Amino acid sequence: MARRALGRATLAVAQAVEAALTPQDTALLVACSGGADSLALAAGVAHVAPRSGRAYAAVVVDHGLQDGSAEVARRAARTLEGLGLDATVVAVVVAAAGGGPEAAARDARYTALRAVAEDRGATLLLGHTRDDQAESVLLGLARGSGARSLSGMAVRAEGLLRPLLGVSRATTRACCAELGLEPWDDPHNADPAYARVRVRARVLPVLEAELGPGVPEALARTADLLRADADLLDALAAEARERVEEDGALDCTGLAALPAALRTRVLLAWLRDLGAHDLIARHVAAVEALVLDWHGQGPVDLPGVRVGRTDGVLRGPT
Structure with missing residues (x-):
């Protein structure tokens, strides 16, 4: 597909992917749930990677926490293969943990994803968007967790690459619509039992209604500004710890x-x-x-x- 044939949203996603990559990212592995964000990311990678000679593939994690989860994972894999990505489905066992089921599922997912990426010598790409960043900042503010929490997620950190942190969720959905993709909507993403869902469905809309549009963008910008400060303080703290620990x-x-x-x-x-x-x-x-x-x-x-x-x-x- 020629670049000029891309729709506006798909082009925005592809450009974000291209901007985030470095020459060291010779092989790319997209973590995909079947949702709009990760499908859009996969589409962007499928456009960018072949033009730069990079290997690229995708992995879908089946947590087994919902009825029909295996079929959801298989459907996501078929969609990814339709985009030109070799897709692997990995089933994990989510063990009970002190941090609750959401944290346990996340730990199991990341462990599986990192294992596949390491085995393939690939950079692991995640589909977090600017809206996810804004939600993380608000949750960190509510917890009173300090600058590190308010700095949100980095585009590149701990072996993970998040190219879409500057892209809105509306853009990823529009990208899927342009490409005729039908994303899967995780029921957990609409469950108000989760604080992140309440922030997404209730808190952010109220803030935008009362303060005006652009709140997610402002929160994401705040995260970027705080991250540099937090990185410096963490480095200084690591040096200080060496002096006081024995x-x-x-x-x-x-x-x-x-x-x-x-x-x-x-x-x-x-x-x-x-x-x-x-x-x-x-x-x-x-x-x-x-x-x-x-x-x-x-x-x-x-x-x-x-x-x-x-x-x-x-x-x-x-």
């Missing part, structure tokens, strides 16, 4: 001397390495009190781990 324990005197922005990051990274999960600001504050407001109090229980102070250092489980 044998897995943190020296409280050294921690207390750190600026608050670095101290909380050191604590958060340390707690996560110990196995803590679903941490929010009050969890970190409780541990920080062992450093700054020490009066002999007992250990702090967090999701997944207990930490305490002995002999002037913070220790995890022994």
Whole structure:
């Protein structure tokens, strides 16, 4: 298909894909659920990759959490093959986890996707859009999780590539319409039991109605601005942690001397390495009190781990 034959939305998607790639991305693997965003991404890759001599394929994960999920996965694979992508369906088992079913499904999905990408030596592409970015920023704001959470998702991070973070969900749907693709709408994406769904269906529309159009774009722009700051602070915190940590324990005197922005990051990274999960600001504050407001109090229980102070250092489980 000649580039001039592409519709406006499909061209926008293809241009976003092309702009995100580097010469090191010699093989591309699209993670596809069958939804509009990932189908549009697959179509963009199918247009861009052959023109640059890149290998390209797709993988569909079947979580097995809904009746008929296997057929949904097979249908997505057939659609992808119609676009010219070799498609592999991978079934995963979603184990119960402390973070809840949504987190467990995400962990299982990413583990499977990374395994396929590593086996093929391919860059793994995900279909997150600007709307997903805006939702992530609002959720981070509601949790009070700080600059890292508000910085949202990066286009390229941790071996993942998200070319469509500057593209709206409306554009991906329009792309599918232009190409005659019928995306699958995951029922979970309409279930108000999930906070992200409530943000999408209720919160963002109210914000746009009251503040005017362009809220998702502004939130995504905020994420971009904060990400550079968060990256710098995280790097400085990693250096600081090396200075205050010995044998897995943190020296409280050294921690207390750190600026608050670095101290909380050191604590958060340390707690996560110990196995803590679903941490929010009050969890970190409780541990920080062992450093700054020490009066002999007992250990702090967090999701997944207990930490305490002995002999002037913070220790995890022994």
